Amino acid sequence: VQEFLVQIDIRLPAGLDPTATAALQSDELRRGRELVDQRAIRHIWRVPGRRANVGIWRADDATELHRLLVSLPMFPYMDVRVTPLAIHDVDGEEASE
Amino acid sequence: VQEFLVQIDIRLPAGLDPTATAALQSDELRRGRELVDQRAIRHIWRVPGRRANVGIWRADDATELHRLLVSLPMFPYMDVRVTPLAIHDVDGEEASE
Amino acid sequence: VQEFLVQIDIRLPAGLDPTATAALQSDELRRGRELVDQRAIRHIWRVPGRRANVGIWRADDATELHRLLVSLPMFPYMDVRVTPLAIHDVDGEEASE
Amino acid sequence: VQEFLVQIDIRLPAGLDPTATAALQSDELRRGRELVDQRAIRHIWRVPGRRANVGIWRADDATELHRLLVSLPMFPYMDVRVTPLAIHDVDGEEASE
Amino acid sequence: VQEFLVQIDIRLPAGLDPTATAALQSDELRRGRELVDQRAIRHIWRVPGRRANVGIWRADDATELHRLLVSLPMFPYMDVRVTPLAIHDVDGEEASE
Amino acid sequence: VQEFLVQIDIRLPAGLDPTATAALQSDELRRGRELVDQRAIRHIWRVPGRRANVGIWRADDATELHRLLVSLPMFPYMDVRVTPLAIHDVDGEEASE
Amino acid sequence: VQEFLVQIDIRLPAGLDPTATAALQSDELRRGRELVDQRAIRHIWRVPGRRANVGIWRADDATELHRLLVSLPMFPYMDVRVTPLAIHDVDGEEASE
Amino acid sequence: VQEFLVQIDIRLPAGLDPTATAALQSDELRRGRELVDQRAIRHIWRVPGRRANVGIWRADDATELHRLLVSLPMFPYMDVRVTPLAIHDVDGEEASE
Amino acid sequence: VQEFLVQIDIRLPAGLDPTATAALQSDELRRGRELVDQRAIRHIWRVPGRRANVGIWRADDATELHRLLVSLPMFPYMDVRVTPLAIHDVDGEEASE
Amino acid sequence: VQEFLVQIDIRLPAGLDPTATAALQSDELRRGRELVDQRAIRHIWRVPGRRANVGIWRADDATELHRLLVSLPMFPYMDVRVTPLAIHDVDGEEASE
Numbered sequence: 001v002q003e004f005l006v007q008i009d010i011r012l013p014a015g016l017d018p019t020a021t022a023a024l025q026s027d028e029l030r031r032g033r034e035l036v037d038q039r040a041i042r043h044i045w046r047v048p049g050r051r052a053n054v055g056i057w058r059a060d061d062a063t064e065l066h067r068l069l070v071s072l073p074m075f076p077y078m079d080v081r082v083t084p085l086a087i088h089d090v091d092g093e094e095a096s097e
Numbered sequence: 098v099q100e101f102l103v104q105i106d107i108r109l110p111a112g113l114d115p116t117a118t119a120a121l122q123s124d125e126l127r128r129g130r131e132l133v134d135q136r137a138i139r140h141i142w143r144v145p146g147r148r149a150n151v152g153i154w155r156a157d158d159a160t161e162l163h164r165l166l167v168s169l170p171m172f173p174y175m176d177v178r179v180t181p182l183a184i185h186d187v188d189g190e191e192a193s194e
Numbered sequence: 195v196q197e198f199l200v201q202i203d204i205r206l207p208a209g210l211d212p213t214a215t216a217a218l219q220s221d222e223l224r225r226g227r228e229l230v231d232q233r234a235i236r237h238i239w240r241v242p243g244r245r246a247n248v249g250i251w252r253a254d255d256a257t258e259l260h261r262l263l264v265s266l267p268m269f270p271y272m273d274v275r276v277t278p279l280a281i282h283d284v285d286g287e288e289a290s291e
Numbered sequence: 292v293q294e295f296l297v298q299i300d301i302r303l304p305a306g307l308d309p310t311a312t313a314a315l316q317s318d319e320l321r322r323g324r325e326l327v328d329q330r331a332i333r334h335i336w337r338v339p340g341r342r343a344n345v346g347i348w349r350a351d352d353a354t355e356l357h358r359l360l361v362s363l364p365m366f367p368y369m370d371v372r373v374t375p376l377a378i379h380d381v382d383g384e385e386a387s388e
Numbered sequence: 389v390q391e392f393l394v395q396i397d398i399r400l401p402a403g404l405d406p407t408a409t410a411a412l413q414s415d416e417l418r419r420g421r422e423l424v425d426q427r428a429i430r431h432i433w434r435v436p437g438r439r440a441n442v443g444i445w446r447a448d449d450a451t452e453l454h455r456l457l458v459s460l461p462m463f464p465y466m467d468v469r470v471t472p473l474a475i476h477d478v479d480g481e482e483a484s485e
Numbered sequence: 486v487q488e489f490l491v492q493i494d495i496r497l498p499a500g501l502d503p504t505a506t507a508a509l510q511s512d513e514l515r516r517g518r519e520l521v522d523q524r525a526i527r528h529i530w531r532v533p534g535r536r537a538n539v540g541i542w543r544a545d546d547a548t549e550l551h552r553l554l555v556s557l558p559m560f561p562y563m564d565v566r567v568t569p570l571a572i573h574d575v576d577g578e579e580a581s582e
Numbered sequence: 583v584q585e586f587l588v589q590i591d592i593r594l595p596a597g598l599d600p601t602a603t604a605a606l607q608s609d610e611l612r613r614g615r616e617l618v619d620q621r622a623i624r625h626i627w628r629v630p631g632r633r634a635n636v637g638i639w640r641a642d643d644a645t646e647l648h649r650l651l652v653s654l655p656m657f658p659y660m661d662v663r664v665t666p667l668a669i670h671d672v673d674g675e676e677a678s679e
Numbered sequence: 680v681q682e683f684l685v686q687i688d689i690r691l692p693a694g695l696d697p698t699a700t701a702a703l704q705s706d707e708l709r710r711g712r713e714l715v716d717q718r719a720i721r722h723i724w725r726v727p728g729r730r731a732n733v734g735i736w737r738a739d740d741a742t743e744l745h746r747l748l749v750s751l752p753m754f755p756y757m758d759v760r761v762t763p764l765a766i767h768d769v770d771g772e773e774a775s776e
Numbered sequence: 777v778q779e780f781l782v783q784i785d786i787r788l789p790a791g792l793d794p795t796a797t798a799a800l801q802s803d804e805l806r807r808g809r810e811l812v813d814q815r816a817i818r819h820i821w822r823v824p825g826r827r828a829n830v831g832i833w834r835a836d837d838a839t840e841l842h843r844l845l846v847s848l849p850m851f852p853y854m855d856v857r858v859t860p861l862a863i864h865d866v867d868g869e870e871a872s873e
Numbered sequence: 874v875q876e877f878l879v880q881i882d883i884r885l886p887a888g889l890d891p892t893a894t895a896a897l898q899s900d901e902l903r904r905g906r907e908l909v910d911q912r913a914i915r916h917i918w919r920v921p922g923r924r925a926n927v928g929i930w931r932a933d934d935a936t937e938l939h940r941l942l943v944s945l946p947m948f949p950y951m952d953v954r955v956t957p958l959a960i961h962d963v964d965g966e967e968a969s970e
Contacts, residue, residue, distance in 0.1 A: 002837045013693040014207040032187030045182035048260040049274030061778045062860035066727040080728030084838035084860045085142035090129030110305040111789040145842040146856030158196045159278035163339040177340030181256035181278045208401040226381030239376035242454040243468030279336035284323030293449045304499040352390045353472035357533040371534030375450035375472045402595040420575030433570035436648040437662030473530035478517030498887040547666035551921040565922030569644035569666045596692040614963030627958035630745040631759030667918035672905030711866030724861035741957035763935035763957045764821035769808030790886040824939040825953030
């Protein structure tokens with residue numbers, strides 16, 4: 001299992017009506033929580049002032065990570081940047097758990 | 098206490114001799130471990146192929162974070178980008194501990 | 195309480211009709227004034243020639259700042275960049291009040 | 292009198308010895324305080340993790356602002372970006388004082 | 389009175405019909421000429437191959453400059469970058485007139 | 486004769502001693518004034534806070550403009566961007582003189 | 583007569599129907615050939631994988647070049663970058679013909 | 680025959696309905712497989728989290744490569760960057776097969 | 777085992793003497809061939825006109841990849857960008873071997 | 874034989890003495906002329922105000938092009954960008970000769 005820094009910006013299309021937007025957001029929230037429960041998302045934060053988040057994801061490899069990201073209901077509206085993460089010498093127990 | 102995404106790139110000066118470099122690296126490692134022990138650095142990873150790291154830091158505010166970063170022996174050679182992090186709705190127990 | 199540099203660019207959607215735009219602008223102005231009154235926005239300036247502003251905002255942390263920014267009626271059309279601000283040694287009484 | 296957003300990044304030359312650096316920093320601090328006292332620098336903050344600051348400067352025009360910036364001892368090592376600032380409708384008493 | 393370098397790129401919306409475009413262009417031309425006559429626009433050039441122009445504008449300050457720019461009929465479709473200009477030592481009579 | 490927008494940033498080498506710098510600056514100033522007198526430089530402004538200038542230059546073509554720019558004593562330390570300028574419909578007498 | 587490097591990217595609007603697109607492309611091809619015949623376009627190449635081209639254009643000055651570019655039927659959908667070209671010492675007969 | 684690094688980002692238009700999208704994707708997959716069978720695409724990978732791929736393509740020259748890329752059903756929605764590849768000294772049998 | 781796109785730019789320091797450069801280059805070549813033999817570098821190409829290469833690397837994870845890259849004698853002078861690669865549906869036998 | 878757009882920026886090292894610079898420039902000029910004579914450089918222009926040139930080069934493939942570029946005496950100080958060029962439909966006799 002490896003860790004990845006995943007930075008996601010969301011760009012909702014201009015014409016999306018409020019009901020569709022609200023449904024999409026609640027679907028996104030539910031799927032996000034499943035991924036936290038499965039420990040695929042280890043940590044996630046919101047970037048203040050933006051429809052954007054920063055997360056530490058876990059997956060066996062880039063192929064599995066892609067499958068996880070595509071499963072998000074908002075995937076078609078996401079701009080995603082992935083940085084693979086290597087172990088750092090100063091990191092102790094907590095981070096490598 | 099707040100969390101910050103801290104992305105650090107290190108640019109050692111061209112003329113630094115190998116002994117000075119090695120001393121600097123071992124000082125940096127020791128200070129890094131102290132910050133992990135004090136839980137100021139909550140997580141840290143290396144970016145593969147680069148003298149760079151990505152970390153999740155904790156500090157009371159930006160003023161304290163600056164003091165922590167300046168305490169790193171390699172600070173004069175660092176290019177640092179800080180992103181303040183807000184709590185995300187899908188984040189569960191582990192991340193908000 | 196901390197201070198943040200907040201740079202906001204507004205991109206109104208192409209198809210927005212003039213009445214909706216005017217309503218949105220007056221709602222935005224009213225909410226902006228409330229935030230000034232609550233001292234959440236400490237200072238704000240317009241960037242000449244752009245639908246953009248530069249502000250000094252105050253909030254307990256990034257989570258509260260995000261909540262304040264999302265409360266703006268034009269939030270869906272905003273591109274927001276936040277820089278956390280640390281105290282500077284040369285700053286005197288006025289700025290640290 | 293007008294206001295300007297002034298963003299300064301400092302790049303000290305690699306070969307500068309510690310004594311010269313310390314002298315330069317204390318000269319810079321003294322000159323910075325003079326400019327605060329003269330109200331040429333209205334506010335100034337440090338950007339965490341960087342040798343950088345963000346300030347709100349006051350000057351009659353761009354020619355006077357340039358003269359003020361050139362008077363800083365670290366000017367030869369600065370990368371400076373200036374944004375002229377216009378009055379914003381939502382700004383109240385405090386900011387327009 | 390100060391001078392500003394004003395670089396304007398125009399992005400007409402995709403769906404604008406030819407009659408509306410022509411009307412907008414002739415309104416823009418008329419307003420542009422008024423600003424030249426009032427000496428608010430001191431010089432203006434077209435950038436070859438682009439719907440873009442480069443101008444030297446005059447205004448008391450950034451607030452007045454913003455008001456002048458907003459008065460252009462194409463303002464909603466403009467991307468504007470403003471650079472404040474300071475007097476240069478080598479500049480002679482003509483430029484400082 | 487054509488006009489060009491010429492944006493020049495100066496990067497003096499780190500090791501240049503103060504006497505050499507002062508000599509270079511006075512040579513540059515003298516050559517700049519000659520170019521103003523010959524009307525090769527029609528207007529020139531300083532960009533506040535930077536060793537940079539913005540100018541409107543006149544030359545028969547790009548080949549002559551290059552020769553004029555290379556004649557500046559600081560040419561080896563300059564980063565120069567040239568934008569060819571076309572006549573704009575709203576421009577009146579003064580600019581096309 | 584001068585030469586210019588002209589780099590053109592074409593961005594057709596999303597909603598353009600296939601018949602209109604085909605008509606536009608054949609008009610563009612015809613106008614392009616006229617410009618080659620008039621030797622206004624001296625050389626032109628396609629950039630592989632993109633709706634883009636790179637050309638060496640000839641015109642008396644930037645004003646004439648702008649007129650030539652505006653005459654292209656696809657001009658409203660083009661992003662054009664122009665670089666003025668100066669004679670190079672190593673260039674021989676062929677290029678300066 | 681030469682090799683090229685081809686980096687493709689796909690931007691489907693906002694209004695494309697799900698049936699049209701699915702048809703386009705299955706056409707794209709079929710054409711991609713033909714190109715793999717013809718050994719025009721030597722290798723191809725997905726970039727995790729993005730509608731994007733990285734491939735090593737083979738063609739006689741840039742003109743043939745352009746023809747191959749234009750044959751993809753999603754070509755109108757692609758942003759393509761091509762890097763020509765030269766033989767590297769350390770490369771052994773496998774890569775030059 | 778996973779695959780990574782690794783793009784390497786080399787920036788030799790200005791003062792490196794020709795003998796040291798030649799020794800470094802032959803060490804780099806030898807280490808590169810070992811990595812090809814160990815199938816850590818699956819393919820590698822030179823980018824024409826640059827001290828740069830593009831490679832497809834194989835490693836168990838980002839931590840092993842970092843160790844492989846650091847083992848290159850020119851590592852201190854390299855700027856490295858790593859893109860993790862996921863399996864693509866159209867890819868056939870050859871690429872997934 | 875194929876054509877490539879080759880854009881070269883030259884960055885001479887700060888400490889190069891005038892004699893060495895002059896020798897390098899005359900070697901570069903001689904080698905450039907040989908490449909023009911061999912028709913490897915088909916056209917070349919100087920970019921006004923910069924130590925930079927734009928050329929149309931001819932080579933069998935990227936490997937040969939790299940060998941030609943490395944043969945330039947100033948290669949160690951060059952930043953080179955290569956764009957492969959495909960035949961354009963509107964191009965006539967002259968360009969495809």
